[in-house]
Amino acid sequence: MSNKLSRRDFLKIAATSSTAAGIALLGAQPIAAQADGVEFSLAMVDWSDPVQTAFEETIIPRFIEENPGSSVTINWTNWGRYNEEMTTAFASGVTPDVFQGGAVWAPQMARRNWAVPLNDFINADEEWDWDDFPAGLQADVTIRGDIVAVPYRQDLRTLWYNKEMLAEAGIDEAPSTWEEFLAAAQATTVRDGAGYAVEGYHFSDASGNWQRDWQPFLMWVHMADGQFLSDDLSTCALDSEEALTALEWLVALVHEHEVTSYPGLDPQGDLNVLAGRNAAMQLSSADMERVINLYAPDEAETIYPTLPLTGAVQATHSWVNKFFISSQTPDPAVSWGLLRFLTRQDILEVYSASNNNTPPRLSLLEAEYMSEKHKVVLESAVYARTFPQHHNLIALFRPIAAELEQALSGNKAAADALADATSAINEILADE
């Protein structure tokens, strides 16, 4: 702990002196303006009691201590209607200074000019240390050279499994390839008449959410070394051999191997299927650890994450959440003062710890709250891919969701479903 502090102190000194030198050299290089006596507004969607407590009791008081006389009004919202709230705010021109956004927001905000590019602030602010963010996350928020947001959290999905259930089925090692995974799934599945008592692998929930299929599907596509859009974002890449391999594999898991049902079993309230012992394996984020510790502490010693599976390649997907500065903030340099504070290492540590998030800064790998399980999840970052940087991903997801439904329920051949999804997506892309 003291070690880390001294390193931080060292960095602070180094950064301060180099920043001072930079300002002296470049004159009007923009940097966070002094934020004393400013009224900030902040829109938070990452809403849970622990996060709110961390903000009210630690983070905001510390900000006000550092910026005397300032105040921060936080508008807490949940994801359900956040989109409407922000769209309406931007349409009318009355927005918060700093706001949170989800995994697909960076290209949208850049395209609409709703977010202030942060390159100048970041380049001039060495103390804050942009290089501490992994390259993949940096790329995710950099749109055609403009850094439009700063990550505050990443949702890395990796394979979680019930050690005990696997051991009872005679499997002692966590699966690492598709073949091992299938063997483990077959060994642990328990059928109950026409249905399932235990799914060897839990693919999707029964609750009617349009994202339920394509999110896990995307990870299988990544493992098959396929991708969603072509590199230049002009066409859909789902009509590839790789994507077909992934979809046929999933269809086989449902209909041929019968290790998962479609639609899947229902979670019991907040107790997800894995924690409720209705499934032996599931692709999930570090939130699994929080759920188990909170609702199923008895399972804490049986449920573990393992590094992403290897199909054609070892891969997973990362959902990157980030903070933006609104293009309508009166003085972006002042708002940068708040944003840099919120994404500073010490603040991100408080924040990530409060919600058991996977932090976006590499230096937090050794943070106190990082459990062994959590470190495995963060390690998966090396294998993670992020979304393509198209500005209308939400519209593009829809045809996949629809065709996945057809293929997984057995109404349509996998190849046909992918071909139809591809042509529907290409049609949308052509119209953009």
Add this chain to the structure above:
Amino acid sequence: MSLAVSERVAIKAEGVDWRDRIYRFYNSQAFVAFLFLLIPVLLLAALKIWPVFYNLYLSFTRYELFEPPRFVGLKNYKYVFTNKTAFQSIINTLLFTIEAVPIGTALALIIAKLLDQSIRGRVFLRTLYYLPVVSSVVVSAMIWRWIYSPQHGLLNFFLGLLGIPPQHWLNDPNLALISLVIVTIWGSIGSNMVIFLAGLQDIPRDVIEAARVDGASSLQNFLLITVPLMRPVILFVVVTFTISIFRNFGLIFMLTQGGPFNRTNTMVWEVYQNVFGYLRLGRGAALSVVMLIIVLILTLISFRVLRERQGA
């Protein structure tokens, strides 16, 4: 207004005393109408009519909020009628209406009629029937999500007692829409019943008594006297109920998000997706104009079928 002017002219010609003249102007139908409608119409013009015209304008443009609307002619309308998903939303909405309105209205009317009798406990029963109306859509949707839950749900629990295998209510393409219809009827009976009850107060008791003395059965009474006399109220309920179904957003948002297989993808959900999901405000606007026209046609049909007896 013009009527007022002509009345005034007429009054002047007669040469009546000015106080009388003012009174007659003040008491003219046109002036009173003007007075009574001024505030509501101004407010509604700002809150509803202007946005509707703005929407009509947007429906001929491509608009994504960040740059000014660009005129695209009928392209958005072409999309509405040629895009499979968008067109299916029209069919789904009509199916929803056909499944919910007749049954929902009839049930509400029958229950209102039964609860209009002087039977013991009617006040209590009325309150029970009204209960679903009082909770917000968010809360009732949450409760129904649990009722419909495939593994832990109440409905499958009851079916299990009867030996019927569990159903995926909201995830089964053949059951999803009907599941929403059930929730909709459940949620609307109370409010429609209240309107019917208020309407039943207007039916002169002596007419029904007279019919009873003449030997009409309760059923005959209901069909031959109550229903015809209740026409304006039935019309009102049918029209507002239909409209509420066309606008029903919360349930779909909370329960199915348009799925499975787009079976519950209604027009309002499609509009919402286009406006707030894909930021294609022009398409959303075109679809909502089509929606408006369809409801208008349905309303006119209702007016025709349940023809009003003006000034009964």
Add this chain to the structure above:
Amino acid sequence: MANQSMRRRSQGSFAVWEARLPLILTYVFLIAGAFVMVMPFAWMVSTSVKPDREIFGDTIRWIPTELDLQNYTDAFEQTNMPRLFVNTVAVTAVAVASQVLLGSMAGYAFARLQFRGKMLIFFALLTTMMVPFEVLIIPVFLLIRFFPLAGGNDLLGQGGTGLINTLGGVMFPNFVSVFGVFLFRQFYLGFPKEIEEAAIVDGCSRIGVYWRILVPNSKPVMGTMALFAFLWSWNDFLWPLVVVKEDSLKTIQLGLSVFDQEQGTAWAELMAASVMAVVPVIILYIFLQRFLVSGGLTSGLKG
């Protein structure tokens, strides 16, 4: 008819039963229906007093093993319930008063007065009822954003934030409802014209007719309207969500979303808070029920 002849023919207990049969059937039907209507609500109440672990068990438990009122105190503390209530009552009271008054005035004009363009205006208004609010949000939001002389705006609505983040902004779209205009019109159409005509012959003005005859006699429809207006305003979620940014201005439905967060739903507290949110509506309903059923119209007809 068959009933009566049957009754005449047979005597004794069977006849008594048969005479009562319709009533019994009515009760069976009504009680079975009421059961279905109440069940979800009963579950809400039951969940609100359950300990967390009993909410999602494999067995369905209607009566919790232990009564846990902790959920209520938790819900009360976490939401700043008194403030939510004050805000919601303010917004709702204005909506109810305004919608009843303006609705009945406009309804009277459309039902009873002859003026040029009546049907045109009426159908224009009726049409707007059919547009989903999701489409209107952005234009109406622009309207309150550029509302003159509010929130730092000048006369032309520039310079400030208008009614955004004020209770006035929450109230604004609820001052008048087309539904209300339509409802009052329908009821006034069914009003016996003779009474009004007699009053006019006696020298009563049109406004006098409205105020002295129609208003006192429209308690049922006013009660109905008040109930609807109350419910919409009380249960409104989307509009307050986009207008209000500060905790101190939140209404009760926004307050409820505290329990529906990213990490899942706090069912027990949510249901406890929902019960608290619903109680005023039920009380109002029971109170208004007298007006809903005892219209003064029938007596007027007998004359």
